[in-house]
Amino acid sequence: MVKPIASAAAFAAVLSTAALASEVRAPEDVLQELIDNHESAYLTQSEQNIMMMPDNAALWTADEGKELFLEKRGPNNVSLETCDLGKGPGVVDGAYVELPRFFEDTGRVMDLESRLIYCMTTIQGFAPDDPAVKSRHGTDSDMMKLQTYIASRSSGLPWNPPLDHPLEQAMRDAGEALFYRRAGTSDFSCATCHTNTGNRIRASVLPNINAPHEWTKAISWPAYRVGHQQVRSSNHRVRGCYWQMRQPQSIPGSDAAIALMSYWTDAARGQPAILPDMKR
Template sequence: MHARHIFLSAIAALVGGVLACVAASAIAAPDKIDPAADAKAFQKYFTDKFPQVKFEDFVNGPYSMNEDMRKQWEEKEQFPPYEFSLEAGKEVFATPFGNGKTYADCFPNGGLGIRQNYPYFDEKEGKVVTLELALNRCREANGEAPYSYVDDEMASLTAYMAFTSRGKPFDIKIPNDPRALQAYENGKRYFYTRRGQLNFSCATCHVQSPGERIRAEVLAPALGILNAMPIYRSEWSGMGTISRRLVTCNSQTRAVPLEPQSDEYRDLEYFLSYVSNGLPISGPGARP
């Protein structure tokens, strides 16, 4: 009864494009941006829908919801397919740029164990900065050409940085700045807005239907979905960054993908990471 009520509220939130304050809808005014209440309701929706899934396990995507697949994954994790990418990332990370500086010089704590703090809102720029974006800015600041956001080099680097942050809970901050709140809100709107020929929103698959099959694949829950990034996908026979994942999500629903690291994608990543606050970084991950 209770679960059903929450589900219906969620749908109402989707359709109306108003705040998805499912549990808190009675107390929060519908047009007030309240990320903390959102995150609480978002997480409660998933824990109510999947009472048998342990909270930390949501970062394991479809493997948290399907026993047969989980076994195959555990078998693969014995010697994971992202191993080579991870090693390449470690090497590249330590290799100095032409000017002698390294990635470590661009990041707090030398870039290690900090994945959980990205994306963050840069109050000087007034925009969201993702890890992939920060890496390319670091390259450009040191006279190097930026990497493609969807190719192996970026995936290797983020794989290594995620690996050094494994187990650290997402700790995304939204400063008390109307621009930050707006960026969050924009990301959220993007997440719940239907688009493309299939008229799917991100939420259609990853909020309404996680654990269900879409054609042959089992859908991952939106909660914790970025914690495992970047991922080795068997379907790709290779690694993919968050940018690559978002672009393919759009094209799979026959929508027009945006430019990687466009404002919309950055805001989307901000929203999606924030509502997974508290869940541990598990990347790099392996997925079908």
């Protein structure tokens, strides 16, 4: 088991990460390969987290999410097996690294969270204010379980959000403008902290959006946040950043949040996803 991974890593150094892009891999192996191939204080900053990756509590969350995905639920008493996450009804493998994307049936660019809500409300018949749909944060929420399961089936695959549709391109470009948009009482934007390599806030090393090999870890959510003792989502990360920036609360599922994610996912293009990840 160890040998093919080691040789694959050697291969990747010579060719590119695309060489082993087709199969789902354990997140700790993906991270190790990135560390082996790149010098990055961000990737290596928590020795303890790296050590704990094989016992990541989020792996249980993913297992629970799989059961939930296959379970007949909601007023319509059906599973999510007909949910189209972008690669066809029921296709989970590799779906997450190709989000956000445009969906014909809604005419919108959607991220994982908004697409899941769409499936739960239209297929399973949940009301939008049902706790199954409405509760978005924390390990015990259905939303985090389902997201972690679906994301984990993209671990090791290269981020590859489509930009063929004009709306996908428009959302990505608006997301870039949002990323650099300074505002508020501290004049901050996302770019203030995330456009240099190796910079720290206090003792935390910051990821650089212009360094795809470290940015892939930055956007690898869901992740177990050791400091919170909870599995957290992309939307939770965005909310935290806007809070730190002294700007208004970001609304999950809004086009602003989706645009930002379109840009940040595009910035990690080609690099393998680490899912689920562990973060400080």
